[in-house]
Amino acid sequence: MTIAADSTRSDSGGRAARAAQVSAPRRATTVLVDLPGWVTADDLAVAFPALGDEQIEAFRQFGAERAVAAGEVLYRRQDPHSALYVILEGRVKIIDDFGGPHERGIVEYGPGVFVGEYNLLTGQSAYGSAVAVAPGRLIEVQPARLQELMAQEETLSELILRALLRRRAFIISLRMGVSIIGSSYSADARRLLEFTARNQIPRHWVDVEHDPAAEALLRDLGIAPADTPVVTWGSQVLNNPSNAELARVLGFAPAPAPTQVVDLLVVGAGPAGLAASVYGASEGLATLTVESTAVGGQAGTSTRIENYLGFPAGLSGSDLAARAALQAAKFGAQISAPAQAAGLEPREGMTLVHLSDGTQVGARAVVIATGARYRRLDLPGLADLEGTGVYYAATPEEADRHAGDAVAVVGGGNSAGQAAVFLAGRTRRVYLLARRDLAATMSRYLTDQLARHPNIEILTRTEVAALHGDGQLRGLTVADRRDGTRRELDARALFVFIGADPHTRWLQGVLALDRSGFILTGRDAPAAGEPAAGRLPLETTVPGVFAAGDVRSGSIKRVASAVGEGSMAVRLVHDHLARQLG
Numbered sequence: 001m002t003i004a005a006d007s008t009r010s011d012s013g014g015r016a017a018r019a020a021q022v023s024a025p026r027r028a029t030t031v032l033v034d035l036p037g038w039v040t041a042d043d044l045a046v047a048f049p050a051l052g053d054e055q056i057e058a059f060r061q062f063g064a065e066r067a068v069a070a071g072e073v074l075y076r077r078q079d080p081h082s083a084l085y086v087i088l089e090g091r092v093k094i095i096d097d098f099g100g101p102h103e104r105g106i107v108e109y110g111p112g113v114f115v116g117e118y119n120l121l122t123g124q125s126a127y128g129s130a131v132a133v134a135p136g137r138l139i140e141v142q143p144a145r146l147q148e149l150m151a152q153e154e155t156l157s158e159l160i161l162r163a164l165l166r167r168r169a170f171i172i173s174l175r176m177g178v179s180i181i182g183s184s185y186s187a188d189a190r191r192l193l194e195f196t197a198r199n200q201i202p203r204h205w206v207d208v209e210h211d212p213a214a215e216a217l218l219r220d221l222g223i224a225p226a227d228t229p230v231v232t233w234g235s236q237v238l239n240n241p242s243n244a245e246l247a248r249v250l251g252f253a254p255a256p257a258p259t260q261v262v263d264l265l266v267v268g269a270g271p272a273g274l275a276a277s278v279y280g281a282s283e284g285l286a287t288l289t290v291e292s293t294a295v296g297g298q299a300g301t302s303t304r305i306e307n308y309l310g311f312p313a314g315l316s317g318s319d320l321a322a323r324a325a326l327q328a329a330k331f332g333a334q335i336s337a338p339a340q341a342a343g344l345e346p347r348e349g350m351t352l353v354h355l356s357d358g359t360q361v362g363a364r365a366v367v368i369a370t371g372a373r374y375r376r377l378d379l380p381g382l383a384d385l386e387g388t389g390v391y392y393a394a395t396p397e398e399a400d401r402h403a404g405d406a407v408a409v410v411g412g413g414n415s416a417g418q419a420a421v422f423l424a425g426r427t428r429r430v431y432l433l434a435r436r437d438l439a440a441t442m443s444r445y446l447t448d449q450l451a452r453h454p455n456i457e458i459l460t461r462t463e464v465a466a467l468h469g470d471g472q473l474r475g476l477t478v479a480d481r482r483d484g485t486r487r488e489l490d491a492r493a494l495f496v497f498i499g500a501d502p503h504t505r506w507l508q509g510v511l512a513l514d515r516s517g518f519i520l521t522g523r524d525a526p527a528a529g530e531p532a533a534g535r536l537p538l539e540t541t542v543p544g545v546f547a548a549g550d551v552r553s554g555s556i557k558r559v560a561s562a563v564g565e566g567s568m569a570v571r572l573v574h575d576h577l578a579r580q581l582g
């Protein structure tokens with residue numbers, strides 16, 4: 001779809017006026033857009049804000065004005081660290097696959113709009129190319145200066161962050177970015193899809209089982225279907241890359257230098273770790289965060305978090321994760337993903353953390369925020385169906401895949417309830433299976449929604465007795481726990497939400513853990529040499545090492561409490577550092 005809209009106007013949530021060319025009173029901020037159907041005029045106003053004179057002056061303070069010639073490429077797809085440009089005169093077009101076979105114009109900016117993508121702050125690849133289509137004048141602001149500007153200009157910083165996030169959402173919807181070509185039955189293809197989805201990496205999925213374009217594409221690449229999955233990115237073709245390889249190609253923060261010593265090392269980038277990163281970096285600590293899988297943690301897999309303070313309409317976990325990661329980057333925190341902590345060693349005055357690739361990072365203080373991992377059902381054949389019919393997250397990806405199917409959700413907690421409500425709106429039917437009555441384990445607002453939903457059937461005091469299928473789930477046998485009565489369900493997907501075990505194996509024998517493996521902190525932790533009474537809250541049995549969020553023994557398993565503990569941990573890190581000095 002091609003529309004022209006004026007970013008200075010908004011129709012308060014209504015659809016953008018299709019094909020309506022509207023000129024701003026002072027500046028020609030009109031943009032030519034080829035965007036997804038869900039985009040409203042409000043979205044456009046957020047993504048392409050018309051800058052006022054004062055805002056342009058603020059950019060000028062941190063940048064340099066220069067001329068631009070028609071045809072000049074300001075940045076290309078795959079460039080990391082491109083600059084931000086404010087257009088004073090002329091026009092700049094954002095182009096997908098610039099110079100390639102699938103070249104298409106995405107958006108054209110006029111004077112008074114800034115040009116730039118999410119990578120301005122993260123250092124990752126750009127996904128579009130920016131080309132001047134008319135001679136003009138620009139203000140060019142380099143990334144380091146942009147960080148200074150954002151630290152000093154609060155309102156402008158908010159405007160830039162919101163615009164970059166909305167632009168990233170457009171780019172993801174437009175399927176710009178890497179192409180993943182593979183079979184939907186391949187575990188590696190599923191891994192790559194999950195990794196890109198959870199890390200908000202724009203990508204285009206070509207399913208060799210169903211996409212008619214796949215055959216020709218593979219022929220052009222000279223690759224047999226059996227040799228998939230492959231990932232293409234510009235002219236690069238990666239054969240079944242590991243998550244780490246793909247991340248490297250896309251310019252994710254490089255693995256930490258082997259000799260790196262930081263003030264604060266945060267392990268895990270879920271809500272607790274991201275909060276610790278934001279607070280640590282914003283309070284002047286040289287902060288490094290290592291994340292083994294995907295920024296956002298468990299919360300990043302939640303389709304809608306409805307009870308997080310300040311978001312009355314709810315927000316998706318991936319949105320929360322993207323905002324928090326950008327906020328951490330804005331303050332200068334370095335987030336390295338994927339990077340897995342594999343060991344911890346107290347040293348004189350600091351802690352050494354060993355990463356699984358052999359790297360060691362020294363830190364004056366450590367916040368462990370590694371959360372927990374989903375429990376699996378003990379059923380024959382489960383492992384073979386994971387990723388194709390058995391899932392541990394309910395995202396739009398899985399829902400689209402099973403749009404016409406009946407599906408089952410197992411679990412009695414809020415995650416299971418949220419998944420059931422979400423899937424009920426996108427699949428044919430949902431069976432919710434729980435071992436106990438829901439009232440004991442689920443929030444009232446959710447049990448009410450479930451009871452009202454015509455597509456949901458709730459089966460309490462029920463457990464899964466058998467899975468049927470070979471490569472794909474064909475159905476389930478469930479059993480009533482009271483009398484053993486069995487029933488066959490036509491579910492083609494099973495979503496499992498039955499609790500979690502803490503990510504603490506790498507800490508066994510180093511920190512005190514409770515019987516379930518969660519980290520003991522503060523007064524709950526046994527005394528080791530020093531009296532427990534002298535231990536700071538959230539501090540583990542190793543001085544200077546703190547635990548926050550779901551991984552901590554006794555924690556409340558909520559996004560808000562994880563965020564609260566992450567911020568509190570940084571306050572206590574300052575106390576620890578002061579204690580060391582004095």
Ligand SMILES: Cc1cc2nc3c(=O)[nH]c(=O)nc-3n(C[C@H](O)[C@H](O)[C@H](O)COP(=O)(O)OP(=O)(O)OC[C@H]3O[C@@H](n4cnc5c(N)ncnc54)[C@H](O)[C@@H]3O)c2cc1C
Pocket residue numbers: 267268269270271272273290291292293294295296297298299300301302303304305306307308339340341342369370371372393394414415418503506548549550551556557558559560562
């Ligand atoms: C589907 C779902 C829906 C939910 N909905 C809600 C809701 O609506 N409201 C609510 O309040 N809560 C909700 N929750 C719970 C909430 O998401 C968690 O309480 C919260 O995410 C905990 O945050 P955390 O940072 O402590 O841990 P996590 O979110 O688990 O993050 C831990 C991170 O650490 C990483 N990690 C683990 N080990 C290592 C290692 N060795 N090295 C490096 N990194 C490592 C993991 O990959 C992960 O990214 C939901 C959870 C799920 C699964």
